[in-house]
Amino acid sequence: MNIRTFFKGFALAAVSITLLTACPDGDDPKDDNGDGKGTLPGLPPIATLNGKNFSIPSPLQLSLLIKQTGASYNAAILNKNDKVDQYTTQYSKALNLGIYGADLGYTSIYDHSDDALKYMKSVKKLSDGLGLSQAFDKATLERIQKNVTNRDSLLFLVSSTYRDCDHYLKNNHMEDVGALIVTGGWIESMYLAVNSAGKKPHADVLKRIAEQKLSIDNLIEMLSLHGGAQEDVSVVTNKLSEIKELYDQVTFVYKYIPPVTDKANKITTIKSTSTPQMSDEIYKSITEKIIALRNTIVQN
DSSP: OOHHHHHHHHHHTTSOHHHHHHOTTOSSOOOTTSSSSOOOOSSOOEEEETTEEEEOOOHHHHHHHHHHTTOOOOGGGSOOGGGGGGOOSHHHHHHHHHHHHHHHHHHHHTTOHHHHHHHHHHHHHHHHHTTOGGGGOHHHHHHHHHTTTOHHHHHHHHHHTTHHHHHHHHHTTOHHHHHHHHHHHHHHHHHHHHHHHOSSOOHHHHHHHHTHHHHHHHHHHHHHHSSTTSHHHHHHHHHHHHHHHHHTTOEEEEEOOOOEEETTTTEEEOOOEEEEEOOHHHHHHHHHHHHHHHHHHTTO
């Protein structure tokens, strides 16, 4: 399970590729347009499992979109840090590591550095419990504390701390853990989206939620490939399958627009669009299922 690509998406959603390649020490990152705001990637992060690619949007993509719509920061919807000791099984630690990771991204996007540092500590604690402590050594935490007021630096460091996790999970045959971390991150990002959107979601947020029809198929398949026979994993898989049944009623309207070709540079730009259509009733049902599943995982 290439978990690194998922968490690398945290930084990719807010910081440019230039940041990731030109600033290996993470102390002085810059974005590609020089305005300090960072950019969204053109494509969603890809998780790779057994040679197969799964398109799973980064939690930061949704958090960025939520902020861009003008929604206020709401710490009350995040999973509480003082609950971290309740997660004692590998299953609950992995899922809630993904959840705390999404919360960490949310706090970072909104520039709430004090909360971000608290969530980083929760992430570290669960990572230690899963045997991933090499990604959160003393030096890393000191650098995070040093850069906690610099959003771009913090996002870069959040991303880089997960790089060793990929190596560890592969070498120790813990791909099922990686799948659960990704799943937890997706569930929390959806939870943050529906709670921030409310009964009358912004059109862009509603569209992004509807577009998760493909993502949930990928999550279910990913979980089935690793850990699907385990009772606890099958529980979350079955709950996701219930949500998938609702997403099966989401349709897409395709509109053909002639492509534009730049003959001089030999580049063709696709202009056609595919717009999701989701009824208010289906949105409400998906919202209720997401909230119920998330609250079960965090033990509310």
